[in-house]
Amino acid sequence: MTIHVDGLSAVRAGRTILHPTNLSLPQGSRIGLVGPSGSGKSTLCYALIDRLQAEGIAVAHVPQSPDEALDPLRTLAFHWRQAERALGIAPDPARKGDLFRALRLQGQSLNVRPWAWSRGMQQRFVIAVALLAQPALLILDEPTSALDPVIAAATLSLVEHHIAETGTTLLIVTHDLGLAAARAAHLMVMHEGRVVEQAATADLLARPVSSPAQSLVAHRNWAVLPC
Amino acid sequence: MRELLPVLIVVGILAALAVFGPFIAPNPPNAIDIPNRLAPPGGEYLLGTDAMGRCILSRLLHGARWSLGLAFLVSTIGLIAGSVLGLVAAMGGRTVDWAVMRVTDIFLAFPDLVAAVVVAGVLGAGTSSLIFALTVTGWMRYARVARGIGLGLATRGHVVQAQLAGLSGPAIARWHYVPALVPSLTVVWTGMLARAILGISALGFLGFGVQPPTPEWGTMLLDARVHIRSTPLQMIWPGMAVVFCVLAINITGDVLRDALTDRDAPA
Amino acid sequence: MLTVERLTVRRGGREVLRDVSLSLAPGKTLAVLGESGAGKSTLIASVLGLINPEHGMVSWDGRPIARGAVALVMQEPRAAFNSRLTLRRSVCEPLRARGLPEDQDRFFRLCRGLELEPDLLARRPNQISIGQAQRAGVLRALIAAPPLILFDEPLSALDAATQKHTARLISAIQREEGFAALIVTHDLGYAAAHAENIAVLREGRIEEAADADVFFRNPQSSYGQSLVNAAVALGALEHRAA
Numbered sequence: 134m135t136i137h138v139d140g141l142s143a144v145r146a147g148r149t150i151l152h153p154t155n156l157s158l159p160q161g162s163r164i165g166l167v168g169p170s171g172s173g174k175s176t177l178c179y180a181l182i183d184r185l186q187a188e189g190i191a192v193a194h195v196p197q198s199p200d201e202a203l204d205p206l207r208t209l210a211f212h213w214r215q216a217e218r219a220l221g222i223a224p225d226p227a228r229k230g231d232l233f234r235a236l237r238l239q240g241q242s243l244n245v246r247p248w249a250w251s252r253g254m255q256q257r258f259v260i261a262v263a264l265l266a267q268p269a270l271l272i273l274d275e276p277t278s279a280l281d282p283v284i285a286a287a288t289l290s291l292v293e294h295h296i297a298e299t300g301t302t303l304l305i306v307t308h309d310l311g312l313a314a315a316r317a318a319h320l321m322v323m324h325e326g327r328v329v330e331q332a333a334t335a336d337l338l339a340r341p342v343s344s345p346a347q348s349l350v351a352h353r354n355w356a357v358l359p360c
Numbered sequence: 361m362r363e364l365l366p367v368l369i370v371v372g373i374l375a376a377l378a379v380f381g382p383f384i385a386p387n388p389p390n391a392i393d394i395p396n397r398l399a400p401p402g403g404e405y406l407l408g409t410d411a412m413g414r415c416i417l418s419r420l421l422h423g424a425r426w427s428l429g430l431a432f433l434v435s436t437i438g439l440i441a442g443s444v445l446g447l448v449a450a451m452g453g454r455t456v457d458w459a460v461m462r463v464t465d466i467f468l469a470f471p472d473l474v475a476a477v478v479v480a481g482v483l484g485a486g487t488s489s490l491i492f493a494l495t496v497t498g499w500m501r502y503a504r505v506a507r508g509i510g511l512g513l514a515t516r517g518h519v520v521q522a523q524l525a526g527l528s529g530p531a532i533a534r535w536h537y538v539p540a541l542v543p544s545l546t547v548v549w550t551g552m553l554a555r556a557i558l559g560i561s562a563l564g565f566l567g568f569g570v571q572p573p574t575p576e577w578g579t580m581l582l583d584a585r586v587h588i589r590s591t592p593l594q595m596i597w598p599g600m601a602v603v604f605c606v607l608a609i610n611i612t613g614d615v616l617r618d619a620l621t622d623r624d625a626p627a
Numbered sequence: 628m629l630t631v632e633r634l635t636v637r638r639g640g641r642e643v644l645r646d647v648s649l650s651l652a653p654g655k656t657l658a659v660l661g662e663s664g665a666g667k668s669t670l671i672a673s674v675l676g677l678i679n680p681e682h683g684m685v686s687w688d689g690r691p692i693a694r695g696a697v698a699l700v701m702q703e704p705r706a707a708f709n710s711r712l713t714l715r716r717s718v719c720e721p722l723r724a725r726g727l728p729e730d731q732d733r734f735f736r737l738c739r740g741l742e743l744e745p746d747l748l749a750r751r752p753n754q755i756s757i758g759q760a761q762r763a764g765v766l767r768a769l770i771a772a773p774p775l776i777l778f779d780e781p782l783s784a785l786d787a788a789t790q791k792h793t794a795r796l797i798s799a800i801q802r803e804e805g806f807a808a809l810i811v812t813h814d815l816g817y818a819a820a821h822a823e824n825i826a827v828l829r830e831g832r833i834e835e836a837a838d839a840d841v842f843f844r845n846p847q848s849s850y851g852q853s854l855v856n857a858a859v860a861l862g863a864l865e866h867r868a869a
Contacts, residue, residue, distance in 0.1 A: 169788055281663055282662075282857040283853050283857040285857070286856070286857035289860070289861075311862030315859075355819055355863055355864060517703060517708070521767070524698065
């Protein structure tokens with residue numbers, strides 16, 4: 134099932150911060166949403182989440198840092214129970230086991246506060262909670278900025294591997310075209326509240342049309358290593 | 361600075377009262393008019409007269425200079441002494457911090473008005489011992505607040521940068537600490553100003569403060585006390601003056617705190 | 628010449644740095660790579676002289692580093708400035724602290740090099756963009772011409788395009804000014820593009836130290852290898868046929 138939304142827009146304090154946008158996200162695809170800070174990426178995400186939830190489509194959003202998602206005074210078990218309760222589902226040890234195995238968290242005790250785990254594990258736990266709802270769309274917001282690169286890369290690989298099996302669509306939101314190009318098959322480029330270009334990754338890298346996309350493509354890597 | 365406006369207005373009115381009160385007073389504060397003693401309000405004397413026939417309104421207006429002026433002096437000396445000590449504690453390293461804060465704790469352990477009475481009693485009644493007694497018992501809160509904020513600032517980027525640049529301690533305090541302290545200390549200062557007004561009146565009432573015939577409000581209360589059954593109004597006027605000033609200052613302090621709360625949260 | 632010799636630092640009973648030795652020549656750039664908790668901040672604090680090592684030493688040309696002889700560019704550009712002072716005031720603080728006069732020519736030349744409008748510096752830190760604030764941070768580090776400048780994750784608060792632009796400006800001005808740059812970062816892309824020397828710090832030890840060309844072509848340690856792989860997986864580096 135492809136997710137279609139038409140006419141997403143947002144106005145704040147009389148200023149249009151998101152111009153009307155139509156999106157279509159094919160099921161199981163991996164899409165990168167790229168743009169500099171302040172280009173409206175987060176606004177687009179929140180508008181998309183609101184719309185999909187209104188239509189009854191499950192969508193999950195993982196913030197940049199696990200600090201934003203986890204209450205340091207509550208145990209992880211508490212967070213998990215809260216998530217189950219919020220979704221109105223009965224505790225399902227089998228499903229929990231599957232998710233924890235997929236994200237390499239199996240065998241860990243949940244009766245600890247978040248800070249007893251490493252940040253990488255915390256982030257994987259947040260993703261496991263997000264996947265509990267069996268979302269049609271998983272949004273990862275700047276998935277590398279709060280983690281060390283080695284851990285961020287490993288986490289992304291685990292998530293991609295898992296959702297490839299479940300057919301979840303993945304939306305990676307980032308300011309870094311290099312990251313999006315490395316992880317996504319389709320790219321959407323945002324600039325000043327508009328999606329100015331969308332294309333398959335290879336096409337966009339080879340032939341960017343709009344000037345924001347051209348400038349992102351020109352500066353996408355730090356350095357090129359010989360093969 | 362717009363947040364400071366309500367404070368400036370109220371403090372301005374009270375300061376004007378303290379400065380110009382004597383000039384608008386209709387009568388000399390100590391002029392005795394025995395035939396009109398204990399006169400009711402109205403007529404020749406707007407608020408009536410006391411047991412010696414002195415104009416109560418004039419005495420209140422003259423007394424403002426003492427009650428408010430001394431309170432201003434006491435709370436400001438405390439502000440300067442307390443914040444300097446607090447900054448020394450925050451910037452001086454662990455040992456200095458420990459020493460300064462234990463001294464602060466010791467001073468805080470005394471119930472302040474009782475301690476002020478003892479100090480004033482030992483030094484002998486009089487205006488200077490009143491100022492000393494209230495200052496000695498009134499600097500600790502400034503020190504605590506200044507130290508708390510100062511410790512938080514020590515790891516802030518701009519303070520570290522100033523240290524790396526080789527800026528001297530006093531210069532760092534002047535440019536990087538004091539400006540950050542001003543909002544919170546202003547709030548504390550309003551509270552301490554109200555406390556000082558109460559303290560001065562209380563000590564005056566107990567006979568340890570400003571001495572008669574000087575028309576200080578607490579002293580006026582003391583003088584009026586024996587006539588409370590026959591002419592209670594005599595006591596009510598100075599009492600109302602104290603209540604009004606303290607209330608006005610406290611409300612100002614609350615408004616100020618609300619206005620300053622959000623702004624100075626660390627980014 | 629910066630020399631860090633067998634530096635061991637203990638904090639709270641734990642060895643945060645152990646036998647760390649590094650050297651850095653004037654005009655050169657050394658990138659210290661490592662994940663959070665590897666001891667990068669402790670290394671910076673030691674070089675700045677903010678903490679005392681258990682043993683080992685940090686020296687510049689054989690002498691201990693004096694206050695003011697080393698400057699720091701911080702991770703959070705705006706927090707590095709006093710929000711109550713104008714940027715110009717903060718930027719010139721290192722000069723004022725040592726009673727040096729403001730050299731107008733140098734000031735304007737550095738502004739031009741960092742693409743900062745001098746008028747912009749009359750503002751306060753929250754009135755400019757974060758990229759501009761970071762360039763002002765570099766300007767402050769440069770103003771008193773220290774021989775060594777430390778960069779603590781200088782780009783991580785900026786977005787991808789601004790990162791690359793800022794890094795280029797820093798490199799260009801480094802060629803003009805000739806300071807030695809010690810960059811502490813977890814961003815291998817930045818290191819690959821702008822550093823001549825690489826040191827990999829892990830759990831308080833130097834795991835690998837090499838020329839950048841050598842390191843990125845063929846990292847010796849397995850951890851160095853996984854750093855390079857991660858950077859490729861996250862698109863910071865790209866393998867392309869020459």
